[in-house]
Amino acid sequence: xxxxxxxxxxxxLFCTGLYGVLARRNAILVLMSVELMLNAVxxxxxxxDVWLSKTAEETLHSGQALTLFTIAIAAAEIGIGLAIxxxxxxxxxxxxxxxxxDTSERHDPDGPDSDALxxxxxxxxxxAEATA
Amino acid sequence: xxxxxxxxxxxxxxxxxxxxxxxxxxxxPGFVRPLAxxxxxxxxxxxxxxxxxxxxxxxxxxATELTPTGSVPIxxxxxxxxxxxxxxxxxxxxxxxxxxxxxxxxRDDPRYPSYAALVSLFTSAMLLVVYSGDLIVLLVGxxxxxxxxxxxxxxxxxxxxxxxxxxxAFLVTKLGDVPFLIGLFALATDAGSFRITRVLGAxxxxxxxxxxxxxxxxxxxxxxxxxxxxxxxxxxxxxxxxTPVSALIHAATMVAAGVYFIARLLPLFEASQAAMVVLAVMxxxxxxxxxxxxxxxxxxxxxLAYSTIGQLGYMSGALAVGDRGAAVxxxxxxxxxxxxxxxxxxxxxxxxxxNSLAAMSRMRNLRDRIPDAYWTMTVALLxxxxxxxxxxxxxxxxxxxxxxxxxxxxxxxAPAAAGWIVLVAGLVTAxxxxxxxxxxxxxxxxxxxxEAPDHGRQPLTMTVVLWVLAVxxxxxxxxxxxxxxxxxxxxxxxxxxxxxxxxxxxALVGGIVTYAAWRxxxxxxxxxxxxxxxxxxxxDAAQVEAEAIATHEPAYGDIAYAPDPADPxxxxxxxxxxxxxxxxxxxxxxxxxxxxxxxxxxxxxRFLDREVVETYVRGAGALPRWLGTAVRRAQxxxxxxxxxxxxxxxVVLAVAVVLVATGA
Numbered sequence: 203x204x205x206x207x208x209x210x211x212x213x214x215l216f217c218t219g220l221y222g223v224l225a226r227r228n229a230i231l232v233l234m235s236v237e238l239m240l241n242a243v244x245x246x247x248x249x250x251d252v253w254l255s256k257t258a259e260e261t262l263h264s265g266q267a268l269t270l271f272t273i274a275i276a277a278a279e280i281g282i283g284l285a286i287x288x289x290x291x292x293x294x295x296x297x298x299x300x301x302x303x304d305t306s307e308r309h310d311p312d313g314p315d316s317d318a319l320x321x322x323x324x325x326x327x328x329x330a331e332a333t334a
Numbered sequence: 335x336x337x338x339x340x341x342x343x344x345x346x347x348x349x350x351x352x353x354x355x356x357x358x359x360x361x362x363p364g365f366v367r368p369l370a371x372x373x374x375x376x377x378x379x380x381x382x383x384x385x386x387x388x389x390x391x392x393x394x395x396x397a398t399e400l401t402p403t404g405s406v407p408i409x410x411x412x413x414x415x416x417x418x419x420x421x422x423x424x425x426x427x428x429x430x431x432x433x434x435x436x437x438x439x440x441r442d443d444p445r446y447p448s449y450a451a452l453v454s455l456f457t458s459a460m461l462l463v464v465y466s467g468d469l470i471v472l473l474v475g476x477x478x479x480x481x482x483x484x485x486x487x488x489x490x491x492x493x494x495x496x497x498x499x500x501x502x503a504f505l506v507t508k509l510g511d512v513p514f515l516i517g518l519f520a521l522a523t524d525a526g527s528f529r530i531t532r533v534l535g536a537x538x539x540x541x542x543x544x545x546x547x548x549x550x551x552x553x554x555x556x557x558x559x560x561x562x563x564x565x566x567x568x569x570x571x572x573x574x575x576x577t578p579v580s581a582l583i584h585a586a587t588m589v590a591a592g593v594y595f596i597a598r599l600l601p602l603f604e605a606s607q608a609a610m611v612v613l614a615v616m617x618x619x620x621x622x623x624x625x626x627x628x629x630x631x632x633x634x635x636x637x638l639a640y641s642t643i644g645q646l647g648y649m650s651g652a653l654a655v656g657d658r659g660a661a662v663x664x665x666x667x668x669x670x671x672x673x674x675x676x677x678x679x680x681x682x683x684x685x686x687x688x689n690s691l692a693a694m695s696r697m698r699n700l701r702d703r704i705p706d707a708y709w710t711m712t713v714a715l716l717x718x719x720x721x722x723x724x725x726x727x728x729x730x731x732x733x734x735x736x737x738x739x740x741x742x743x744x745x746x747x748a749p750a751a752a753g754w755i756v757l758v759a760g761l762v763t764a765x766x767x768x769x770x771x772x773x774x775x776x777x778x779x780x781x782x783x784x785e786a787p788d789h790g791r792q793p794l795t796m797t798v799v800l801w802v803l804a805v806x807x808x809x810x811x812x813x814x815x816x817x818x819x820x821x822x823x824x825x826x827x828x829x830x831x832x833x834x835x836x837x838x839x840x841a842l843v844g845g846i847v848t849y850a851a852w853r854x855x856x857x858x859x860x861x862x863x864x865x866x867x868x869x870x871x872x873x874d875a876a877q878v879e880a881e882a883i884a885t886h887e888p889a890y891g892d893i894a895y896a897p898d899p900a901d902p903x904x905x906x907x908x909x910x911x912x913x914x915x916x917x918x919x920x921x922x923x924x925x926x927x928x929x930x931x932x933x934x935x936x937x938x939x940r941f942l943d944r945e946v947v948e949t950y951v952r953g954a955g956a957l958p959r960w961l962g963t964a965v966r967r968a969q970x971x972x973x974x975x976x977x978x979x980x981x982x983x984x985v986v987l988a989v990a991v992v993l994v995a996t997g998a
Contacts, residue, residue, distance in 0.1 A: 220981070223977055224981070225974075299972070302973075303970065306970050306972075307966045307970075
């Protein structure tokens with residue numbers, strides 16, 4: 203089989219996954235898209251491993267070993283990811299990524315930014331007392 | 335044991351006592367009193383043994399160099415001649431008396447352990463100064479005494495007077511110590527050694543290049559330590575410390591260290607005529623000015639403080655006319671009777687509940703309450719006024735005699751001008767000394783008015799010590815003036831007829847005039863009732879004293895002055911009284927000349943720091959802050975936006991790599 207077929211297939215898979223990560227709203231679907239991207243990489247690894255072993259008489263099959271490694275990592279990652287999504291869904295009642303914006307730089311007075319500002323101000327006040 | 339071993343133990347024992355006292359003060363309070371008294375007493379015994387073995391013969395010298403220290407070597411050296419041996423005995427005696435007295439005086443004081451340890455440390459430092467044969471080792475003791483004085487003056491640190499006085503004492507003496515240090519370095523550079531014997535050898539062979547400069551620099555340190563004009567202002571204020579401390583440090587020993595230092599290095603000072611004249615002028619101004627000021631003080635301890643300054647002036651005067659034997663003789667007798675005066679004043683303050691002479695002159699029968707203090711203080715005041723059989727007479731006559739000797743042309747060491755200055759100032763001061771001694775005695779013991787308060791008998795530890803010190807005050811001079819020349823340089827110390835008659839005559843005149851003035855003014859006593867009495871007269875002596883010092887200023891408006899029309903000093907001094915009470919406004923002058931400029935400089939630096947430097951610092955922070963604000967706007971919290979940015983970045987990088995790789 204020519205190398206172009208698996209390469210094109212993996213590129214398609216990767217683009218699908220990328221689209222899913224960027225466009226889907228549901229966290230579970232985003233995680234599934236990540237899996238697609240990972241598997242596109244795996245496909246590439248296996249295909250190039252075969253190609254290399256043919257042309258360069260490479261006998262170590264490091265591409266296959268790396269694929270197995272990636273699969274194991276991906277399994278662990280999806281397990282943790284799904285657990286997080288479940289916990290978030292239980293707490294918030296939603297798994298919509300657009301609504302999970304706790305790390306944003308907010309501008310309301312009781313946000314983390316104003317806290318930091320207040321801490322900075324009190325720090326300045328203490329410094330002024332110490333020097334006075 | 336060899337004499338050297340004994341001499342090493344003398345400063346070492348009080349030092350170990352101080353360390354042990356500081357360590358055990360909290361954990362084992364029962365050991366504090368023995369640890370304070372016993373090492374000092376042992377040091378006294380050993381110092382007496384050293385003196386007996388030395389016996390005025392050739393000086394005991396021993397030296398060891400612990401480690402090489404560069405250009406001029408510093409050695410742990412002893413140099414015990416007759417001066418050192420006798421002064422060490424005096425230091426040991428006064429320190430032992432003060433330690434014993436303190437056990438009674440600070441009976442209930444919570445800070446007694448640290449107090450006793452500091453007094454022991456001070457004693458050790460003073461003995462080190464006395465015995466040291468190396469100028470740098472001497473300087474170590476010199477500075478340790480300074481810091482002990484600072485802590486002990488500030489013993490009642492709850493009162494603002496004590497805090498201010500301790501700082502002032504420290505800063506003013508340090509002002510003298512800086513030129514002193516430079517002078518020591520210059521001396522060692524010229525002489526090639528810090529050893530006193532080698533320095534004196536270099537002086538004798540005339541190999542010193544700058545004797546005047548060195549002598550004047552050293553003189554500054556001596557003026558600071560020995561409270562000579564113009565650096566004497568710290569000593570009257572230092573009376574805010576406890577009375578035993580005043581007796582030990584600010585009367586008998588530490589302030590005498592400066593005089594003792596000149597006595598040790600007298601040939602160096604004699605090498606410079608200018609330095610001797612400066613010393614004579616300094617001594618004369620100090621003597622006369624301090625005696626006038628003493629006549630106007632209201633606080634009994636401040637009278638004694640100014641009197642100490644004046645007596646130290648006599649010693650400097652004796653040195654200025656080139657006779658260290660007379661100076662150290664006066665140092666010894668003055669140490670005994672001035673320590674006695676202070677300790678007796680402590681008893682009086684405790685019994686009367688006030689330190690104000692104006693208040694005491696309105697108490698009847700104070701002398702019957704404290705007969706020990708009355709009799710011993712009378713002896714000490716007679717010694718201070720130099721009335722014949724008492725020890726002060728012989729030592730003061732030795733000083734005046736040698737000044738007269740120089741005036742009449744026997745000027746092998748000293749310029750005749752110095753002799754005249756010292757002689758005239760000494761006689762003027764003798765009148766004034768007798769006058770203020772008489773005034774002190776009359777106001778304290780011959781008061782009339784309400785009955786003096788009765789607080790029962792004074793502690794035995796406080797009264798026995800007075801009698802111990804009364805013995806040398808009474809008899810030291812008469813026995814010593816024949817023996818001391820063997821210990822000192824061999825010059826005769828017996829009083830000459832002219833100066834004896836003159837000195838005693840003017841002293842009697844001063845005393846009689848004061849008595850007449852007192853008879854004249856004492857009728858006014860009843861008219862003005864006065865305050866400044868301690869709130870807890872039944873407390874222990876130290877508490878009474880602290881309260882008395884704290885109440886003086888609220889009661890009279892000034893720490894040294896009382897508006898008392900019944901004061902004979904006011905009649906005698908006339909319009910001068912107001913200025914004398916304020917120490918001739920020297921403090922105000924220093925305030926204008928030094929304190930104000932320093933404070934103005936400090937506020938300028940504060941302005942520069944707060945307004946100028948801080949502005950730059952804030953400005954430097956502004957740019958990063960704006961950048962941060964701009965970058966923060968990208969922080970939307972949407973993960974997909976971040977990933978999109980990541981993708982865009984990756985694509986850009988990949989395109990760039992491809993372009994570079996293809997060489998386009």
